[in-house]
Each structure stands twice: as structure tokens, then as C-alpha cells.
Amino acid sequence: MGVGNAAHAKHRFEAGMVVAGVASPVEDPAMEAAQYYKASGIRVHAPATGEPCPPPWQGCPPPLEVYRARGPRRLDTKTYRAKCRGCLWGCDMPVEITVDQWNPKRLQHRRETFCYGPKSCPIYRAGPIRKVPGRKGMVWEEAEWVDEMNTEHRDWDE
Numbered sequence: 001m002g003v004g005n006a007a008h009a010k011h012r013f014e015a016g017m018v019v020a021g022v023a024s025p026v027e028d029p030a031m032e033a034a035q036y037y038k039a040s041g042i043r044v045h046a047p048a049t050g051e052p053c054p055p056p057w058q059g060c061p062p063p064l065e066v067y068r069a070r071g072p073r074r075l076d077t078k079t080y081r082a083k084c085r086g087c088l089w090g091c092d093m094p095v096e097i098t099v100d101q102w103n104p105k106r107l108q109h110r111r112e113t114f115c116y117g118p119k120s121c122p123i124y125r126a127g128p129i130r131k132v133p134g135r136k137g138m139v140w141e142e143a144e145w146v147d148e149m150n151t152e153h154r155d156w157d158e
Contacts, residue, residue, distance in 0.1 A: 001023055001036045002032070002033070002034035002039075003037075005063070007039065012060040014059050014060045015048060015086040016047075016086075017044060017048050018045040018046035019042055019044050020041075020042070020045060021041045021042035023036035023037060023038060023039040023040070024036065024037060030094055030109050031109060032094060033091070033092070033093040033094065055117070055121050055122065056083060056084055056088075056090065057088050057089055058086060058088060059088060061088040062088075067091075067116050070116045070151070070154060071116070071150035071153070071154070072091070072116055072147075073114065073116075073147040073150065074130060075090065075091075075113040075124065075125070075126070076125040076126060076127040077092075077113050079123065079124070079125040080092060080113040080115075083123045084115065087123075089115055089116045089117030090115060091113065091114040091116065092113045094109055094110070095109065095110055096109055097109070097132055099133055100134070101135075108133065112130070118154075118156070118158060119151060119156050119157075119158075120156050126147065129142055129143075
């Protein structure tokens with residue numbers, strides 16, 4: 001469920017919580033990371049259970065700005081589904097692709113998995129090199145160094 005900054009600050013949502021409220025389904029699930037949004041009347045019925053025991057890291061996720069500052073790495077989809085779904089650093093989200101830079105209205109969408117967690121995580125497995133379609137059948141392949149560039153400002157355990 002997608003919630004705003006104020007609701008997140010008030011309730012400090014984390015995996016395992018039992019909550020109730022009223023929300024609307026997203027208009028286009030292919031374009032959204034959440035299934036529901038515009039939540040109101042939120043009540044916490046039970047806090048998260050279990051001790052935080054990394055990895056996978058659990059607890060209240062940091063603000064969105066922290067994720068942006070950390071930078072993503074590509075994450076193997078099978079690893080995400082099996083081990084990282086409950087981790088606060090794992091992410092499965094829609095990605096918008098501009099197929100033709102000369103015709104920016106020509107877009108495609110797909111889901112990709114990312115990891116914002118420490119580089120030292122023993123669970124992490126890189127996903128395959130991402131291939132992005134282009135105009136006239138061309139395909140651009142993301143280089144191996146892109147993940148390193150996105151996270152070069154972080155230490156091994158950060």
C-alpha cells in the first residue's frame with residue numbers, strides 16, 4: 001500500500017504490521033509499485049512481530065530520499081521473491097522506458113527488481129544485464145559498471 005510521508009511518519013510502517021483502513025486501488029498496476037493508495041482512516045491493529053535479524057533487514061523503512069541517495073543495484077528477480085521481499089532494502093517496481101528519444105511519447109513499461117541494501121549482504125545476487133529496446137529494433141545493454149557507479153559513494157557495509 002502506498003502511503004504519504006505524514007502517514008508513514010505517524011505510524012512507522014514496516015513488514016509484518018497488521019493495519020486497517022480505506023484505500024483505493026491504483027489505476028494502472030503496471031505503473032505503480034503499490035496495489036493501493038490514497039489510504040485514510042489507518043489503524044494499527046498489531047505491530048510487526050519478530051526481532052530484526054539482518055539480513056533480510058526489517059524494521060521501519062527510511063524516507064524515500066535515503067533510497068535515492070544510496071543508489072540501486074540490479075537484483076535477481078528469483079532472489080527477490082524468495083528472500084528479499086520482506087527486506088526494507090528490496091524493491092520491485094515499474095520502470096518506464098523511452099523507446100525512441102526522438103519520439104518521447106513512445107514508452108514501454110516493465111517491472112524490475114532493485115536492492116538498496118549494503119554491498120556486503122550475503123543474500124544479494126545480481127540480476128541479468130538489463131536490455132532496453134530502442135528505435136528501429138536496436139537494443140541497449142546496461143554495462144556491468146552501472147551498479148558500481150550507482151553505489152560507489154557507499155562503503156562495503158553501508
